[in-house]
Amino acid sequence: MKYAYVFMILLILLVAAGCSKGEETVGPTAAPAAGGGAAASSQQTAQPSAAASYDLSSDEAAKALDFESSKKTRISTSFKIMQVGEVYVFGVGVKNMMPKEANFKLDVHFREGKTSGGLATLIEEADEDTMLGWIGKNRFSTFSIPGNGEKVVPIIMEVNPQIGPGESTMPGSYAFDVIVNYESSPQFWDPYEENILTIKVKE
Numbered sequence: 001m002k003y004a005y006v007f008m009i010l011l012i013l014l015v016a017a018g019c020s021k022g023e024e025t026v027g028p029t030a031a032p033a034a035g036g037g038a039a040a041s042s043q044q045t046a047q048p049s050a051a052a053s054y055d056l057s058s059d060e061a062a063k064a065l066d067f068e069s070s071k072k073t074r075i076s077t078s079f080k081i082m083q084v085g086e087v088y089v090f091g092v093g094v095k096n097m098m099p100k101e102a103n104f105k106l107d108v109h110f111r112e113g114k115t116s117g118g119l120a121t122l123i124e125e126a127d128e129d130t131m132l133g134w135i136g137k138n139r140f141s142t143f144s145i146p147g148n149g150e151k152v153v154p155i156i157m158e159v160n161p162q163i164g165p166g167e168s169t170m171p172g173s174y175a176f177d178v179i180v181n182y183e184s185s186p187q188f189w190d191p192y193e194e195n196i197l198t199i200k201v202k203e
Contacts, residue, residue, distance in 0.1 A: 054087070054089060054137065054154075054156050055089065055154075056089045056090075056091050056152065056154040057089070060076040060077065060089065060090060060091040061076070061091050061152045063076035063077065063091065064076040064090075064091030064092060064093035064152045065093045065150055065152060066093075067093060067095055071095075071193070072094070072095050072097055072180075072192060072193045073092060073093060073094050073095070073180045073192065073193040073195060074092070074093045074195070075090055075091070075092055075093075075155075075178060075195045075197050076090050076091035076092075076093070076152075077090055078195060078196065078197055078198065079197075079198045079200065080198075080199060080200070081200045081202055082157075082159045082199055082200070082201060082202070083159060083201065083202045084159050084160070084161050084169050084201065085158075085159065085161070086158070086159050087137075087156065087157070087158045087159075088156075088157050089154050089155070089156050089157070090154070090155045090157060090197060091152045091153070091154055091155075092106060092152065092153045092154075092155060092178060092180070092195075093150060093151070093152050094145060094150065094151050094152075094153065094180055094192075095145075095149075095150050096145035096146065096147060096148060096149050096150070096151075097148070098147055098148075099147045099148065100147040101144055101145065101146050101147055101149075102144070102145060102147075102182050102183065103142050103143070103144050103182065103183040104142070104143055104144075104145060104151075104180055104181065104182050104183070104192065105140060105141070105142045105143070105180075105181050105183075105189065106140045106153055106155070106178065106179070106180060106181075107140075107177075107178075107179040107181060108132075108135055108138075108140075108155065108176055108177065108178050108179070108197075109128070109132075109176065109177045109179070110126070110128045110131035110132055110174070110175075110176055110177075111175040111176060111177050111196065112126070112174075112175055113125075113126035113131070113163060113172055113173065113174045113175075114172055114173050114175075115170070115171070115172045116171045116172050116173065116200070116203070120172075120173070123163065123170065123172055123174075125163055125164045125167040125170075126163045126164060126167075126174065127163065127164035127165060127167070130160075130162055130163055130164045130165065130167075131163060131174065131176075133160050133162075134157055134158055134159060134160050134174075134176075134199075135155065135156065135157060135158075135176070136158070137156040137158060138154075138155060138156050140153075142183070155178070155197070157197075157199060159199065159201060169201060170201070171201050171202060171203045172200070172201055173198055173199070173200045173201075174198070174199045174200075174201065175196050175197070175198045175199075176196070176197045176198075176199075177194060177195075177196060178194065178195045178196070178197050179191060179193075179194045180192040180193050180194070
């Protein structure tokens with residue numbers, strides 16, 4: 001009986017020690033997992049919101065398809081006031097006036113920058129290569145439109161802090177040529193229509 005009692009005490013101590021070790025193992029693992037889980041969760045939340053900021057809004061898409069008389073293309077918002085660091089997605093509507101399917105593509109070029117104020121002057125510091133960085137998040141590719149059909153293509157515009165090598169972005173209006181080309185024959189492209197997108201950078 002005495003041995004049985006001692007055996008039971010030893011057994012209880014062993015079980016208690018095992019539970020204690022289990023808690024020690026789980027405790028430190030659980031804390032980092034919770035921290036890592038929270039960090040991963042916030043990253044997963046941030047990524048969709050960042051991606052969502054590059055989506056074309058339904059309002060801009062609708063405006064892009066509201067073609068003016070005799071126009072084959074349209075920029076949803078052709079003039080917008082923005083500030084450094086701001087991102088906006090414009091829509092370019094394209095109407096295929098031909099009776100059969102055709103291929104199209106966008107070309108965007110920097111036209112010019114002008115200062116704000118009563119007497120606007122050219123901003124000589126604005127460098128085309130640097131300015132094209134403002135649309136650097138785009139990956140333009142060929143797209144097809146059925147005969148007499150329509151399509152909207154997004155243009156992501158980000159006002160970067162520079163307009164040229166070592167030149168900070170200054171207040172003014174920056175114009176971009178948005179050219180729609182169509183494939184007139186295999187490997188040959190002709191101009192379809194051109195529009196101007198102007199970004200005014202606030203003081």
